[in-house]
Amino acid sequence: MRVVDNAPLAPLTTLRLGGRATRLVSAERERDVVDSVREIDARGEPLLVLGGGSNLVVADAGFDGTVVRMGTRGRTNATDGDRVLVSAQAGEPWDAFVAAVVEEGLAGVECLAGIPGLVGAVPMQNVGAYGQDVSETIVSLRAYDRHLGEIVELRREACAFAYRSSAFRGKDRHVILEVTFALERSAVSRPIRYAELARALGVVEGTRAPLAAVRSTVVELRRKKGMVLDPSDPDTTSAGSFFTNPIVSAAELASLRARVEGEGPMPVFPEPDGRFKVSAGWLIERAGFVKGFAGAGGRVAVSSKHALALTHRGGGTTGELVALARQIRDGVEARFGVTLENEPVFVGARL
Numbered sequence: 001m002r003v004v005d006n007a008p009l010a011p012l013t014t015l016r017l018g019g020r021a022t023r024l025v026s027a028e029r030e031r032d033v034v035d036s037v038r039e040i041d042a043r044g045e046p047l048l049v050l051g052g053g054s055n056l057v058v059a060d061a062g063f064d065g066t067v068v069r070m071g072t073r074g075r076t077n078a079t080d081g082d083r084v085l086v087s088a089q090a091g092e093p094w095d096a097f098v099a100a101v102v103e104e105g106l107a108g109v110e111c112l113a114g115i116p117g118l119v120g121a122v123p124m125q126n127v128g129a130y131g132q133d134v135s136e137t138i139v140s141l142r143a144y145d146r147h148l149g150e151i152v153e154l155r156r157e158a159c160a161f162a163y164r165s166s167a168f169r170g171k172d173r174h175v176i177l178e179v180t181f182a183l184e185r186s187a188v189s190r191p192i193r194y195a196e197l198a199r200a201l202g203v204v205e206g207t208r209a210p211l212a213a214v215r216s217t218v219v220e221l222r223r224k225k226g227m228v229l230d231p232s233d234p235d236t237t238s239a240g241s242f243f244t245n246p247i248v249s250a251a252e253l254a255s256l257r258a259r260v261e262g263e264g265p266m267p268v269f270p271e272p273d274g275r276f277k278v279s280a281g282w283l284i285e286r287a288g289f290v291k292g293f294a295g296a297g298g299r300v301a302v303s304s305k306h307a308l309a310l311t312h313r314g315g316g317t318t319g320e321l322v323a324l325a326r327q328i329r330d331g332v333e334a335r336f337g338v339t340l341e342n343e344p345v346f347v348g349a350r351l
């Protein structure tokens, strides 16, 4: 376990933005994570649990409290009939986890390749992409419950998974220690449910494709959108999608359709609950924030490859990034009457 006082947080985030933390604890053993959190809570200090920093917007003023950085590693497989239960420690890098299980011939997370961050964070916002999300395969997780002061096991039903949301997001109650996924032993993927991916694979939507091909095709599609971390690609200095796709009722959709008339076909995806998911990226571009649109000063900008990602071009501040995000949110609201919400977690800052 390493403890650093007055630690800069910007290098620990994919946006490379944010001030310092009063204290940074890097913990490689579960016991150290739990003991540190217990002590922090006993002292009544603010706590920030840090994974890969890929979904965080940290204020320029930093974090006046202790950051516990998850560094616990390890993974076990247990056979359960046709399925394999794969349990991974919170500090395992997610993309390497996906690559490893695909290599082992286990299906269920192949469409989630190329997403940065650590395993312990994936339940937080029910990480998803290309027609898959982790709620489909997570069966349980172990967590330190800060209210009870003990380690608990939570089954999927207790996690309240929804689109980019869960029982954990915004609550700060559980420190996730280990996540268990039920994966299918299979040489082919789960049915492909994303039109763009099906096209790239040359298969019909709803059918399966070779597991390794799905993983590599997803990574390739993501790379073209600047959605795979790459130090040589400034478009990847981001927190991924900055806004969630708005979900609207049938009535709201009808009024939105009236407002977007003449703008070309609007991508709309029906939700299981009868509502509709609208593409935030499409609305952002139609509101005038085209790819490459820069904020005041030019150090933060809409990605040149993906209208939904805000990027830091270097030398900027969180204040500048948030100002650009507000400009986009307000512009979309004025034009279409839809209020966009941030996907990344804000620490000490507000949209």
Ligand SMILES: Cc1cc2nc3c(=O)[nH]c(=O)nc-3n(C[C@H](O)[C@H](O)[C@H](O)COP(=O)(O)OP(=O)(O)OC[C@H]3O[C@@H](n4cnc5c(N)ncnc54)[C@H](O)[C@@H]3O)c2cc1C
Pocket: 014, 048, 049, 050, 051, 052, 053, 054, 055, 056, 070, 090, 115, 116, 117, 118, 119, 120, 121, 122, 124, 125, 126, 127, 128, 129, 174, 175, 176, 177, 226, 227, 228, 229, 236, 238, 239, 240, 241, 345
């Ligand atoms: C280029 C890029 C592409 C992306 N693409 C996608 C995508 O396709 N789909 C998607 O869903 N997301 C995407 N993201 C967002 C992000 O990668 C995911 O949300 C990821 O799961 C965050 O993991 P992390 O370890 O970096 O979490 P962090 O950013 O470190 O933390 C995020 C939040 O989770 C909390 N947290 C982290 N670990 C734990 C833990 N063990 N216990 C309790 N709380 C914890 C933190 O306190 C914080 O509130 C992308 C990000 C980038 C930069």
